[in-house]
Structures are given as structure tokens and as C-alpha cells.
Amino acid sequence: MSELLRLTGISKRFTKSVDLAGRIANVLGAKNVPRVVHAVDDVDLVVSAGEVVGLVGESGCGKSTLGRVIAGIHPPSAGAVFWEGRDINAMDAEAQKAFTLGVQMIFQDPMSSLNPRMRAGEIVGEAPRVHGFTDAQGQRAYVDALFQQVGLDPEYKQRLPHQFSGGQRARIGIARALAVKPRLLVCDESVAALDVSIQAQVLNLFMDLREQLGLAYVFISHDLGVVRHIADRVVIMYLGRVVESGPRAAIFGTPQHPYTRALLENVPRLDARKRRFVTVKGEIPSPLDPPPGCHFHPRCPHAGPRCSREVPVKTAASQGHIVACHLADGGVD
Amino acid sequence: MLAFILRRLMQAVFVVVAMVVLVFFGTYVIGDPVWMMVPGDATIEQVGEVRRTFGFDQPVYVQFLHFLGDVVRGEFGRSYVHGTSAIALILARMPATMELAFAALILAVVIGLPLGLFAGLKPEHPAARAIMAGSILGFSLPTFWVGLMLIMLFSVMLGWLPATGRGPVVSIFGLETSMLSLDGWRHLLLPALNLALLKISLVIRLTRSGTREAALQDYVKFARAKGLSQSRIVGVHILKNILIPIVTVLGLEFGSLVAFSVVTESIFAWPGMGKLLLEAIQRLDRPLIVAYVMVVVLLFVTINLIVDILYSALDPRVRLSESEA
Amino acid sequence: ADLRIALSSEPSAADPHYHNLTPNNQVVRHVFEPLVFMDEFQALKPGLAESWKVIDDLTWEFKLRTGVKFHDGSPFTVDDVIFSLNRVPNVPKSPAPKTAYVRGKTVEKIDDLTFRVKTATPEALMLNHLANIEMMSAKAAAGVSTEDLNAGKGNVGTGPYQFVEFVPGDRFVVKRFDGYWGAKEPWDKVIFKFIKSDPTRVAALLSGDVDLIETVPTADAQRLAKEPKVAIASALSNRLVYLHMDRYRAETPFVKGKDGAAIPNPFHNLKVRQALTKAVNRPAVVERIMEGEAVPASQMLPDSYAGTSKKLKPVEYDLAGAKKLLAEAGYPNGFKLTIHGPNGRYTNDSKIIEAVAQMFTRLGIETAVETLPPAVFFSRASAGGPDKQPEFSMILAGWSAGTGEPSDSLKALLGSYDAKLGRGSANRGRYGNPAMDVVLDKALATVDAEKRAALLAEAAEIAMNDVGLIPIHYQKNTWAAKKGLKVTPRTDEYTLAMSVKP
Amino acid sequence: MAGPVLAVDNLATHFFTRDGVVKSVDGVSFEVKPGEVLGLVGESGSGKSVTGFSILGLIDPPGRIVGGSIQLNGEELVGRSESEMRKVRGKSLAMIFQDPMMTLNPVLRIDTQMIEAVLAHDAVSEKAARARAAEALGMVGIPAPEERLFAYPHQFSGGMRQRVAIAIALLHRPSLIIADEPTTALDVTIQSQILAEVQRICAESGTALVWITHDLAVVAGLADRVAVMYAGRIVEQGGVDDVLDRPCHPYTQGLIGSVPGAHPAGARLHAIPGSTPSLKHLPQGCAFAPRCTRADAACAVAPPITMNQGRAYRCFHPAAQAGASA
């Protein structure tokens, strides 16, 4: 499989700097410090053509931010993005456009991701017309084909988003993304808002499209069940950092990181009846003020003194299976 | 907090400077103030003399530089007409206007809040609909017209309340107020009502929509699920939430209250700074207009600051240091 | 008993020499008195000066009244006169000083109660000028500023009332001075309230907030006259409302042909001016707009005043005659005209303009009206044009003769414009008639009252027959008081507590 | 054995909207025994929440309970006046809501909100009420409860807020708690913390629980019995093992088939075709018929409840009859 996208050392920081008034106040004795959120911190990621990468983690760990960086919506604060092996910052406008259109995002909230005042046909048809995938006459047929591809009746083109059900809205979002012939879809919790039965339909659609069009996916979800079902490779994030990544079988079969293990244990399962819930202690810390060293150490049952001092480095546990934990890297003491 | 206040002050300085420049040159283009100062039968010589006395014969930028020089020296100019410090004149009149504006605010809240709550809790009730329809009247009728109608009804026809002026004033802590005596209130009532009319409508509307929205919130349902009484839910849970927008909006509207006091004060011969401004504009008393604008902008800034502090007191989610400009 | 009076305009200070405007003069007149009084008809009477005589064309001798005391008990002497006359030109930052009244006069003390005034040129208006200068106490007022006087410091006069307080924007209060040299006033305390809004002032009277109001709005005069609780007093005033026409430009900006093209200034044509004045239906304006609170005008002052012409009568309304004249003048189809005027400066000013515009339109002159806020209007009407000349083609304005005779009016409104001579200072039409100037100049240099009056009347006739301006009406001044108060109306628009008796 | 804590019989709650009657709950019956956990599952809009609110009498106009009975500890709740209902709410019957961000009043401190809940039913001193509030907070695993009482909701994370809500529900030791998807908005690790907490408390105090959720997996781990709702009706009800392992109703089967975790990775899911119907335009007969592979002419009439060995379902063509007897 050829490499489609590569992220190296990607970080994304959101900074709120101290303005002039704040600085003057500091002179007068106040303590205004710039507030920095390390939403994504030194992440490496490779997506090959046609591959599904699952991105898992708890709320606020930076999944969406990473997704947006991949989709080119946010520029990264550090690190480089390579599209088909070329640094996107070194590309000409043409190639950059190919990258922009080549990666499309599908959002979590099917309602807020559709412009409530545009008709379905327009939502899907706008970008291909603007970018010349089709002209005014061809637009109709082009959009009809897309509607059929995602399992919507082209009759619905005249409707507004609120006139659709949740599952249908998700399909419109998918059709909109497909309209510019992307090679990689970033699905940010795209099925989380749907009912199980509808979610199953949409997951099936994703899998069909992958087969038909050879699409690659970055599949963001906090639902391990979904990720296990659909992903070839899984990346686990905790507070901006990747703690473990590897092939599905490795992650679910031989999880290395204590956090991954805790996650897997905590997932409710149909076949676990009347079980006693055992839990990870503690709350998810705030990304504004993350714990030092390994971010997970305050909640980790195996934490040792080293964990609060040193940031763990990425170590390969097996082929393609990488873990960032002191346990895998010489112990915690 | 400190940074927040500083930020506000810096904004205020910007606004004041821009405003002063605007007003200075704006009033310059309106006309030559000398014609509003000399008597109609003044000779050319007299006119020229007055012009020289006040420096109107100089180019406008020179006049402006002189003015800036005065400001740097801490002197904001003397009223052309009154010959005394413009700031002092305005400050002397400010308590009357503030009193009027505050009385209007109080009336707006005291009348508007209960009516709005009722209309919001029972939106389909005929009385609620009547309140809403009635509230339209509040901003449909020009203030000056309503003012005279109030005078006609309550002073001339019924003879209940005095038509004009301010009641006896007492000075407490250096602040003059007429709110401490019955007669003071009798004088205050009509003009305050006149000024408040618009705000009453506004409060009714804000309260109603706020109540309607709050009543649909989960926390209200949860409060009911706890078995709380209706009065506690409305009086504590809903009220505290709707006070937030009301305080904010009323704070912002305080400016328009002061602006509209120009009209009310002239109708009711209320000795406030609005009337002073109107006269200053009519007589092109530039230092007075500039000083008014400065005082009013600073007043707004102060009020906004107070509103923000109140806001953060009412809404614990807001922290002053974080709220943006 | 107290007397509460509502004034329509507010004084700017309690300093008698600070601002020469009616609102100021009338309130300070209760506290300070001039050497010469003007009665309700603006006739001159002995005031603090008991008597005077003309020694020669350039010298006057005055004798002060005996037994006059200031409010602080000190006696009034010639030193106070000298102090006051010296103070007048030296009030700092005065927006309208009374300097012109003392210019060229030197005072010579003869004894404590006698002094002489010498002038540079013959001063026919000596007494009128002295009637405008209030006497202050040399002792109490030495070195006090306007602000001090506002606050009551040194605010000591000889008047029938003593200063109590001045609250800008609200009130001016005086109380009776029991050591007054003249007849004792009936009021313990007089409170002047400033109520600018016309209907409010009326309401204040009707609701009993005040006992007396000045400047009764024309709309309410008739109603108040019928009101049983209210008594009305009214007098013909010295204020003339008139139209001025552009007489100095060959083409005037606000006159255009019917097709909108520029045409030569028609106001240079006497027939046009005559047509215009004939087209003004003065009785209609007086009746329909002023509601009877005015009298059609023929010249600068009503002919009850000295120095007016008894021959001049208000021009009769004659539309047909006016049309004929206009046709004769070469404008059978009229032209287009814009009249400018202030709104809110004179009683019903904008309505009068509109009525006049209707009348001119009937004459065939398509007339537009543009009224402006006074602040804008006067500055443009006086110097808004290129090179600081008057801007408009025809304006409406008003004029009140503070001296109580027409010489000032003629000089300022109709004298050929001459900045050096101070002539034509309010001549915003720049009308000029050398024949009239000659007669007027002669009158101004004539000290003998009768001769002067004849000359002034002659000057007025020359100018009015030439239609130098179009007089419309003289306003009436109307006061309304609680029933039971006797109000003596004044022609000079002053509202004085001394005119009110229970 | 004691009678059920809650017995709902043939409950019907309808909303009379401008454009038609919404039969949100239409003939729902179930019972909950003391200490028992009932899982109420179903898709969005199937009427789970309305059922819960009906029990507390918190249905607002245009909604109304139009029929059936609700008995709490043998006392009828339907038809009670608002003030009588108020005595029950929060006292013997408590509710926890889905969104922890919204259930606490953002502008009131935690102590205010807890103390008022104590004082609403018990005439105790404020001090005693505060002590009880702190105790309840401790019970749900909030460290340093006395201090935390002075906090505002926004100073808590979502999981903490949900604990506070649970603590408020526990204040009067109710005999029944209705929990309306209380963990749906929470993260996996936090969800299981809450689940563990609830499990422990119910076991200790014998409080019965109705747990509303759309997540079958949560129900599997928590509930004793399961009721599956579809379009305002309970279509299947029974012991958790019975229903999940041997579903009778095709809808239950479809739901289970849609859960990705239950399938081999990458395989197509057995999705139910179509989407949930609008409650305004329900088809005649079985509401699930349009999406059902087994539907036939018989389904044009609404299927009655079939009782079978402690299980109940509404279907003419149940799948697992054999399994049930096995």
C-alpha cells in the first residue's frame, strides 16, 4: 500500500497571549500568563492509500484537532504534513488544492455541519461546480449520481437539512465530501450522534465506499467497538499525545499501555452481564494544565517516580506497534 | 481583574480621544458660535471683539491645539456662554440626570420584571398577551409626546403631581438627591416614568423571552424533579438566570437613557445635564459639548465596568479576566 | 408671599455685566439698577440718577439720588458709578460685553452725588446706554469674578430684591430688600424657574407650579384668556419680524428661473420688491399664524415709539396689484426662490415663512422653504457665503430695539454695510441707500430729541418706500398669571417681579 | 415477597401539538421490584424519556397522560394534583437526567441546590441539611465534600456533575430512581466510574432503578431485566440474558445485530433498514412492520402482548420461541 499522508512531529497549540493591558497589569503586580493549550503534542501518523486508521481517546484529548490538521483546516503549530510524499508547505498552489480537496472531513454533528439555509442539492453541488468538477449543466447529473451513491433519493435535492433524518443528514455530509473526489476521509465522530440501527447503516456505507472508491479513512471515535469493527490500524490518544498505536489485532489483543488496557476494560460489552464495573481512578486532567511527565501517571495503577518526571518516548513493542510508556522502556522507577 | 480594568480604561481613552476630536471638528462645521452669543443688535465691531476674545478668528487647527494645550494643563475649557469650567457645570448637573436615570431604571425593573415574568410563564394567558401588546406602546410613542401627555393628565387635569422641576434636594455623602423626600419623589415620578417607558417595554420583553427559554431548560425540570415549589423555582432558579441578560442589556441601555434624558429633561424642565447639552448644542457652546461627551463616555465606561462586575457576580461562569473586549 | 415666575430662557450668569442678553438683564435687574430706568413703554425715567442735564454736545451732568443704599448697607455714591463703568469693559471672557455702552465716555467726579460724563462725539443715545449699565458696589464687587457673583459673593446691588441663589438650569432666587430706596415690593421672595418648553410652561401655570409665565405661546393665548383661573397681560413689543433680500449680488444663489437656470438677481428691481411686499397678507399672518398675538408692521418699530414715521402704514395685501408689478418688472411668470429662516428662534418663525411662501407661490414665485437650527442659520446667514458674506437670497429674521427707539434698527438693518463705521451690522441683505445713510447719520449726531425723531422718521420713510426690507409684524409680549395678580406688560420683553402686584 | 416498587400499567402519554397528536407513550406496562434494575432501551424518540417524566408527573402541556395507571409502592400517581406530586418527587421517587451540563442550575452553588432539595421535604435546620448534603456527596465518591459544596457547577467536570445529580437523587433515600441516560454524555472511563458507583449504592440501599439508555451494552452490564421500546410501546421485555441472547422481537434482534462489537471486524453489520418512524404518522398495526423482514398481512393489526415464561413481547412472528423453551 502506498503512503498517502504522513504527519511528523505535529503539534497544535492554542495560545491566548497576554495583551498590552495584561502586560501593564503584570508590571503592577498582576500575574497574567499566556494560556496555552497543547491540543496536539508531537504526533506522528502515517495513512496509506485505502487504509482505515482509527483514532481513539477521551473527550478533549485532541482527536478533532488532529483531524482538522489532517484536513488542512488548522495549520499545525509545529511539524510537517506530507501529502503523497511531498511537504504541503513546499507545494505549488495546484498541488495544494489537490491536497485540500483530497482530504475531506465528515463531521460529528450532522445538523451543524450542514448549512441550514442551503438545499441538499446545493450543499453537495456547490464545491464541485466552484472547482470545475462539473459545469452548470452537468451539475444535476453529477449531484444525482452522488445522492445515489450514498443511498439517498435524488428527489430530496430540494429539501433543507432540517427536513432530513439524522442518518440522511450524515449521508448528505458524506456526499458533500465525495463530491470533490477525495482520497482520504477524516470522519470525526461521524456516527456518534446516530442511533445504533442508523449507525450500522452508515458504517456499512463507509465500508462500501472504501471498497468501491479505494478511500482511506482517519476514523475518529471514542467508541472502541466501532473502531475495532472498522479500523485496520488504531491510534490511542491521551491528552494531546499518542500513547499507543498499532495494527488492530495488536491493540485489542496485546495492549501495552495501561491506559489502553483501562479503556478496553471499561468498554461495556453485550456479552458481559451483570458485571462489576472496575474503573480507572480519577478524572481526566485539564489540557490547560496537564500533569508533568507522562500525562496519564496520576491515574495509572503502575505509575512510578519516573512517570511524573520524564515524558515517555515512543518505543516499538512489535512490528508497527508503538507505545509511549516507561513500562515498555526500562521501568517506572 | 486588574488587566481587565486596564483594558477597559485603554478602550475608554481611545473612545474619548476619538470622540473629542469628532465633536470638536463637528461643532466647528455647524456654525460660528459667536452668533449665538452676542445679542441680535450687536455691531460688527462687537462681534469681532467677541470673536477675538474667544479665538474664533483663528484657524480651526490652532483652536484645536489651544484646546489640547488646555487639556494637557488639566483644564477642559470654559463654557463660552457661562464663562465657568465646563466640566464643573456638567458635574453640577449630573446628579439630577443620574437620579432621573436611576429612578427610570428602578421603575423599569419594578414594573417590567413582574409583568415579564408573568407573560413568560403563561404565554398563552390573555393577560400575558395584553401585557405584550401594551409593551409595544412603550416604544411606539415619541418620548416628548408622552411626556406632555403625562403632564396634562397628572398635573393639569388631575393635579396629583407637579409638572416641572426637581423637588427639594438633600446632600448626603456629597451626593445631591431628591429621592429622600416625598416631595422629591412626587417631582421625580412623572419624568422618570416618561423616561422609563421604553425601558419598561424592554424589560418586559427580555424577561418574557428569558423566562420562556429558562423554563424549558433541564435544570428547571430537574428542580421540579427535586420536589421544589413553583415559587422557589421561579423566584430563585429562573429569576437568577434571567437577571443576567437583563442586567447586561439595561447596563448598555443606560447610555440611551442618558441620551433620551435630553428630551425628558426639556419637557419637564428637569435641571439635568441633558437639558444643558441641548442648550449647549443650540448655542454651539463647544467646550461644554466636548466636556459633556467626555463625561458621558467616562460614565458609560464606568457603568459598563459595573455591569461587568455585576454580571460576573450573577453568573459565576464568567470571570472578569477572561471576558473579552 | 412668594412669587414664582417661569421664564422661557435661562440667564447664563448672575453677573450684570457679563452677558448682554435679555434673559440675563431681566433677572439681574432685580438686584442691580442702572442710573436711568426704562418704564414699561421703554420711556426713559430717572433711576439711580435723580436728574441730568446736557452741558454741551459732549458733556452731560448727572445727579445721584440721595439715600440709596446697597444691600450690604453701604451708601451708593459716584465712586460706585465710576467703578461700575470701569468694570463693564473688563469682565473677562464675556460672550457679549456691554462695552459699547461705555466706549468713548469718561467720567468726572464732581462730588459724592454729582458727576459728569464726557463723550468723544455727540451721543444722542447717552441715556439709553446708561439705562443698560447696572450699578455695582465698588466696595463689595471689587475683584469679584463672574463665578463669584454666580455663587453670591459680592452680589450686592441697590435693587428692590437681594440675591439669594442662582442654580443654573433650574432657578434664580431673590428676596425683598427692606432698605430699598423706593416703594416697598410686595413679594418676600421671588423664584424664577427656567422652563423652556412652551406647553410645559403653560402646564406649570395651569397646575399651579408657578404664578406667572412669560412668553405665552400664541397657540395658548386665546385659551388662557378664557380660563377663569388665569389673567392675561399683553403689550406690543419692540420686536419686528421681517424678510431681508439679497441686494449685493448680481446673481443670487437661491433664486432661479422657472426652468432652473440662473437669472439675474430680481431683488434689485424695486417693482419686484414692491410686488413681494404687496403679496404678503399681513393680517392673515397675524390672525392665522400668530393667533392675534402680533400686529402688522410698517417699519422698524410700532409708531407709538418716538422716532417712527406716522405716515408709514402696513402695506395692503393686493395680489392682483402685486402680479401686475411683477409682470411690469419683467417676471410675468415669476421665478423660483428659497426662503431661509431659523426654526425656534422667533415665535412661530418656521410657520411664518411657510405662510409667506404660500403667498409668494400664489404670486407666481415658486417658493421653497428651508428652516435651519438657529445655530446653523445665523452663522450661514451672516457669513456662510464665499468670502464670509451672507449666504442666502431671502431670509426671515427678527429684531428688537433694545434702545426703545429706531436709530439702532435703521443703522444695523438698513444702513449701507460698512464694517468700519459699524453700520449695517445686521444688514444681511446688504441693502444700501446713500440717501438714507445721510439722513440717518445726521440723526445719530443730533442730541435734540425732537429733531432726531423727525430725522429718524424721514430715514425710515426713505428705506421703507424703497422696500429695503419687508416688515411683517410686530410681536406682542404676553404674560399669563394666576387670577388676582396684576401684571403690567412691558414692551421690552422683560419679565420683572416689579411689574407684578397682588 | 413485597409488591413491586413501581407498577406501570397501560400508560399512555400523548402530546397534542398544533399539527397532530404525538402518541409518545402508548400502552406501556412494566413493573420494578425493590432493588431491581430495569433497563429501558430503545432508539431516539421511542418514548423512553417521556415514560420517565410521566412517572414523575413532569409532562408539560401540550403533553398529557391520557390513560393507564402508575403505582408507586401501591399508591396511584396518575391524577394527583401538582402539590401532591411534589411531595413524592425527590422524596420516594428521584430522577437523574442525561446531560450533566444542563441539569444543575449554572448560577447557583452546589450547596444551595442540595440544601433546597433537603428542605423541600424535611423540616430540618439548614445546618443539618448541609451535613446531609455533604454526606450524600461523599457517598457518590466526591472527595472533600464539605469544601466542594461551595463550588459552582461549572467548576466541576461532567462526571463530577453527574455525581452531584446522583447525590441529590439519593438525599431522601428514594425507593426508586429513574436515570435517563445519565452516562451517555460521558467518557468511557468516567461512565464506568459512575456505573460502578450506582451499582454499589443500589446494592447497599436496595433502591430500585430504571435505567434508560440506548446502549444495549450498558444494559447488559447493569440491568436485571430489560424492556425494549419502539415507537411508544414496549415491544419486548424480560430478563437481561433472555432478551439479549434470545431476542423474540425482530426489532430487538435488529438492535443487537447493529452493535459493531458483536460482529467480526470489518464484516457488514446487520443494520435494520429504514429509520424510526415519526410518531405523528404511525402506520396502522405493528409500528415496526415497514422495516421488518418478517412482516406480513397479519401485522396490519397491532400485535397484543404475548406473555411467555416471564417474557413479554408484541409480535406475531417472534423469532426465539424455540430458544425460550430450550
Added chain:
Amino acid sequence: MSEVAALPPPESAFGRFARRFIEDRVALIGLGLLVVVILVALLAPWIAPQNPYDLASVDVMDSRQPPGSHAGEGFTMWLGSDGVGRDLLSGILYGLRISLTVGIVSGVLAASLGLMLGLLAAYAGGRTETLIMRVVDLQLALPSVLVALILVALLGKGVDKIILALVVVQWAYYARTVRASALVERRKEYVEAARSLGLSHARTMLRHILPNCLAPVIVIATVQTAHAISLEATLSFLGVGLPQTEPSLGVLIANGFQYMLSGKYWISFFPGLALLVTIVAINLVGDRLRDVLNPRLER
């Protein structure tokens, strides 16, 4: 697919909007009134007995006549006449035209200006936003009387000038409102979708964000239009309003003001009534719009 059956019949946004609008009877009455007012204003030249702006047909001899009197030219002045002899009915009909024009045109212009600047501020952020919002602050602190007076001094009186003054006074309210809602919209995912689809900033701003910020604008526009009409009346009262000879409702009221105590009530009462009806109608419609356009109240 079988989903078709489950969907409600398609309904256009406007159809839904209209249906919800007319559900309220009071709003319908308001709408009816507004239509009547606008019609009457449009048809004024054909239904008014007099052209009140033609000085040749207005006669001062007819001034202050009570309702029902006959004018010199023979027609009946049903509502009486004003201080210079203008037939009040005609004056009101024509005045309505001016007032509505002033209100609507200034509303549209102020809304457009405020919309653009507010949108730009929200979208661009940073210094642009700071600058625009400071100017907004400035504007909100400037007394409207002063602004109007300065403009009248600079430009002279006239409908266009008063409109300009009102635009200057009002745009800031729109800018503030639009910025607030644009800030919310900007964070919505459909905007990110537009960016990710490679659509230009201009297109994203104008085609995607703008239409979604219109609802609050429409709502405040109705209030501000009503407010503009009564503000114009206030300015006329203060002497800086519209020209005397072509009176708006505000000028008529302001002119009648001095007659209010004199028993000639009609000179100010009837124009006041007309103003009241107009503003109430606009506000009734506006209120309903607010409810209909507020998605939060849509269950």
C-alpha cells in the same frame, strides 16, 4: 429505500415560515394593518384630498380648522388642518410615505452596513475586529441628536440627510448583533466544511455565514425601523428633523406639539395616532418574526 415513507412532505422554508407566522392571530392583524398602512402611503397622491406639499394649494387661511371643516378650496378636511392650513388627512397620508421611507430606507442601509462590518469583524477577527468594534463603541456613545445636528449643518435638511443621520446612528446596533451571531455561526462545522472544500473566504462569508445571521437582523430591523420613525419625530421635535414644508408624521406631531394644551388636539393627535398604528403594526409583525425565526422556541 423505505425511508421515504418516514419523511414529512417536503415544505419550502418560506412555506413553513409563512405557516408558522400566520398561526398567531395578533400577528395577522399586525400584518394586515401594516399592509393597509403601506398601501395607503403608496396611494397617497390618489386618495389624499390635497397635495400638502404644494404650497399653492395649502392656504394659511385654512389653518387650525377642526375636523370636518371645509377648506377654502371646497373639500372637507375630515381630520381638520394644522397650523399653516394643511389638510391633516392629506398631511398624514403623505407623511406616512416619508416616515415609512425614512424608516425602511435607513433600516435597510443601516442593516446592510452593519451586516457587512459585523460579519467582517467576526470573520476576520484580530485587529480588524478590534477596530470595527471600537468604532461601534464610539458610535453607541455618541448622542444621536448631536450626530443629526452635525449632519444637518453639513448637508442641510432633507429626507436623504435624515436617512443618512439615522444610518449613522443605527448601523452600530446591527454590527454588534451580526457580529455576535456570526461569531456563533463561524464556529459551526458547516463553515469548516466550506473551508475544507476549498471555498474562498468571500464565498464562505457571504454564501454560508451571512444567510444564517439574517434572522436576528430581521428581528432588530423591525424594531429599529419603528425606532427610526419615532427617532425622526424626536429629531424634528428638537428642530433638526425634516423640512417644514414636506412634513413627515414626526414633523406633523412635533408641529402639533405646541397646540396640545390649547384644545386643538387634532393637530398632534391624529398624526400621533397614525404613527402609533404604524409602529404597533411593525412591532407586531416583528414580534412574531422573532418567535418564528427563533429556532429555540421551535419545539
